[in-house]
Amino acid sequence: MSDSTGPWEPSARVAALLFTDFDGGTAGPDDVIADALDGGYRERSEGLHNVLRDPGEDPVGRFLACVALTRWADPAGYEEVVRSAGAPAAVAWRGASCDRLHGQDDSFGVLADAVGDSADMVEERGTAAERLRAADASLSVADRVQFDRHISSLMRQDVVASCLATMRTAVDRGIARLGGERVPHDLGLQLALMTAAAHSVDDGWSRNTAHRLVEAKPGERALRELSDVMPDLRET
Template sequence: MAESTRSGEPDEKIVRLLFTDFDGDRADPDDVISDGLDGGYADRTEALAAILRDPDEGPYERFLACLALTRWGDALGYAAVAEAASDPAAVDWRGASYDRLHTQDDTFALLAEAVGDSADMVEERATPEARVRAARALLAIADRVQFDRRISALLRRDLLSACLPALRDAVDRGVRRLAEHERLGFDLGVQLALMIVAARAVDPGWAAAAAGRLALAEPGERALRELRELQEPGGEEPGGA
């Protein structure tokens, strides 16, 4: 959450779990989550799961619990992400974190990053299928929820093939929204462009056609710059291998 912010003070329980490092010192949740990957996550998973499950906990606290569990490859974290994506407008932790540059909600963007980056944990946690389900659910709402460039975390080669139908459907819906000049409040064009460029690796024919449709929908200069990657053989794929 290094480029995000939120208002209010966190609850004491979440401070102990995610604002306190494994030496007992005050720390940033990003650092605690990262350090937990070395095995420390096991000592804090049960308590974070209890926060995530408890509707009486604050939205910010439950969001942070979900974020940590997801990054640690936990099945409950992935399931919570997929459930939230099934009805994003109803999620009460929307706005628990927001992008400093655009002052827009970025909770789903941060969860997308956690899902994508958790590839290094799924074998240890025996949760590869749960990760794919969470990624698929997030990609399915990419035409109506802000991810911006963090969507690249879901566009890794290990997820693309399994999630391609959801990606293609979201792109098709998003292009229609842009063509109809729907007011969205975020840069949908760049999200769609990143998805299309990444899909070239597994479905180049569809990607080329989708790029043409997106360009005609006037997606904005940022999106058009991304689409130019399709004209450059050997261009780097969003999200890496």
């Protein structure tokens, strides 16, 4: 998980839930979240539900709670992802995580990783449908917020097959943005990763869209991703 901007200290309850391992030692949230997958999530989930629901809690703490619950395939985590995607500019925790290269907000990218990786927990939790709804909501804003390569976490076969209509709409809007405004992040890469992933589900749409994306000059990173899947694009 990327470091948040500026100095930050967790509240006491967030520290206990996400900065303390299951032996009582100090740990980082990534390690705690991973260790909890074996069942430890059960003893931390209720406390994180309370953090997530508390508007008085620090936004970074609420964001970390959402990441943990989402990674554990918890319905509350997925619900928060859907809610946040509904109004991404208004989310209190925007900026809670920033990419190291440009210092830009990548909080939705971190959540995309959590949604995608939670595939290994949905059978145990009975939340496969909730995961797909969270993935669909995330993809619906892929033309508006930064995901960068995190978008690949959502490009699993089940998600692509279920969310293809949403992906098409987001990619179409994104191509229009590339042609009409300066976008501060690498939108072209995100669109290319989505377009390339759709290749195995809808080859015709993927190829047609890839050509339209190339015409919009999406950048070198995007072109490499497209040509890896559709080598003939190099000849156009």
